[in-house]
Amino acid sequence: ILYCGFYLWKMNNMSPEVALHRISPELRPLLCSVVRNGRVGLDSTNCLRVTDLKTGCTSLTPGPCCDRFKLHIPYAGETLKWDIIFNARYPELPPDFIFGEDAEFLPEPSELPHLVQWDAGDPECLLQLVKELIQQYHQYQCQRLRESSRLLFEYDSLLEDPNYGRNMEIYAGRKNSWVGDRIVLVCPSFISIMSSLSQDTALDPGEDVALLSVSFEDAEATQVFPKLYLSPSIEHALGGSSALHIPAFPSGGCLIDYVPQVCQLLTNKVQYVIQGYHKRREYIAAFLSHFGMGVVEYDAEGFTKLTLLLMWKDFCFLVHVDLPLYFPRDQPTLTFQSVYHFTNSGQLYSQVQKSYPYSPRWDGNEMAKRAKAYFKSFIPQFQEGAFANGKL
């Protein structure tokens, strides 16, 4: 079982504002749109990043006059580091590029309309040009994939499926490098689920992403490493990184079989979580109706907590209900708390009850009724305990 890593985080070490400040004023708008709005590729949570600002002017030129920099572009699980070279003295001229380690990547200028008709007055021009370059880069990688027929087969088969089709990034690894070939794709069914999820939970489809990355360390596909990349909020919503295990890639298997498998797993999980959400909501609603004024507070977003203030024979006590993630499979934790008594450490005296009569098959109403009955039976015991062990 492969570890599904928690991978995405915002990587801006240098805040964009600082970088822009050093850029020559005429070039600033171009860079602005790249850094602030730039989202290229599948990984929309990872912004483009700018580092290594340098100038092409003489060292005596007063700043700010930086006109060349390194652009970090996330792509297929890698980060491309491209040098972009402008000339501050001639800001109307289009930039030049050095494609880092991809020395053989040479796109056809005719495929780059924003280069051929470069318009320095349009702030989006650079961003569009970068997007076009990445498209060309994607094709370049596909070309390189042609050297390995096995992966080509995988790619082509995925390409034909309308589910995955265009939403893929390919990275054909280098020879003599530990980086193998990689295909990154968006779990398609996930997109629809995410939108339904977002209605119920605090998820933002624009911000959140679920990507399946499959790395092939060798051409025969005997060493295949799949990874699921989820944005933090999704991961949290699904129960943390430990909760999601994707199956290992079967040796001799194909992506066209495997990917749906993973997506299904994910879908199921999400469904489950959604169901859980609904269930929790139902539970809370039931308690609200049963205990009415006794409800102190409850979690109105995730419906994971509920606090009741009850009285039994002039004895007031609090009950905190914690609903676990896998409710109703797992039963809620009840924490009884005395309002009068303190423990030695200065906390309110409380007792936790994890096992009490419960069945996941009950509906919310039934659970509320049974809970009430349980309270009645348990409270005398609790009261005694409070008086015995607690201080007033």
Next chain:
Amino acid sequence: MAASISGYTFSSVCFHSANSNSDHEGFLLGEVRQEETVSISDTQISTAELLQVVEIHNHDPCAQLFSFYDYAGKVNEDNLNRILKDRRKSVIGWYRFRRNTQQQMSFREQIIHKQLTQLLGVPDLVFLLFSFISTANSSTHALEYVLFRPNRRYNQRITLTIPNLGNTSQQEYKVSSVPNTSLNYAKVIKEHGAEFFDKDGVMKDIRTIFQVYSALQDKVQAVCGEVEQSERVKEKIQEDVNKLKQQIALRKRKTAEEERRLREAQNAESHPTSEENSEPSETSLLSRVAFHAPSAPERPGTSPNPPSYSDLLSQEDSLLSSSSSPTSAALLPRPQAVGSPGHPTPGPLGMGLDRQAAGQEDDDDDDDDDDDDDEDSSEYENLVSEAAHLPMVSASVLAQGRPAALSPDGDARGSQTS
């Protein structure tokens, strides 16, 4: 492939580049030639190495960027011609200068390079990339330059040498093959050339020197002749010496036998000494000198006391009267070798003479002589006084310290002892 750029062209490119406030580019003019080096070694007959040499003579800076290509990087041939004019034929490459960037060809540079290769018809068009790196506080600036030949798949970077940039006191000052196109230079040389050059265009001094050289050559040739002559004479004399040595040896053996017989006869009869005395004079006239050898000096180990030399001396004096003095090879102490340090310290007489008497090869003698002169001083112990008394033998005979030649009729010259 080797590449070189003249110092002034290099500095000119740097000057133009450093003074531009943006990236800068231009063309490189020069020539490419093939040099074939044929090396002959013991292991193989010959190997020919073909080296392509690129020489950059000049450069043509572009006044601005994008002057011959557009935004898409497409080269406009008309603009190119307008910039290069008639220098187009001598374009062998182009260069670009950009500050604070990597030493790697950029996207547009690669595109342009491909087109230039085709348009200019230079298959191995080179690209010179200048990069100027400054530290953040502007305290250190580095000008880096790399010469690429991007049309090759491998070994794309070539070392660019700048002749005479370095310590010329240790290296040779190289003259480049850059053609001198300066009109001013041509004018001045024409004006003042007559003082230095003769009508054929050869420098006058050269002729004079050549004459001196010829004269020296003639003299050397003459000396060669003389040396040859003397060598031949020496050879002849050496031959004679060898022959005589052989004869001496032969006679020694004969006289030794006779001696033995005489002694035996004497012992048997106890005869008077008259026979003894008469014997030596009878046995041979030619070997008189040789005869003395066994009787007077002793073989090594047989007699610790060297005999009196008074007899020897008197004989030798008379023998040495002629230039090719017939001194006994056996009697004469080894003369000083030419150039040997100081005179030979004497050693046991017997040993030294024994070697001569045995008629050893002259070469061996010579080698031994030289060695012994330095190493074994004991051999010449007894000869010190002799060496002082003996006159110097003429060089023609004793040039290498060999024993003096015997004249065939030595006995006739020398007085005879009896």
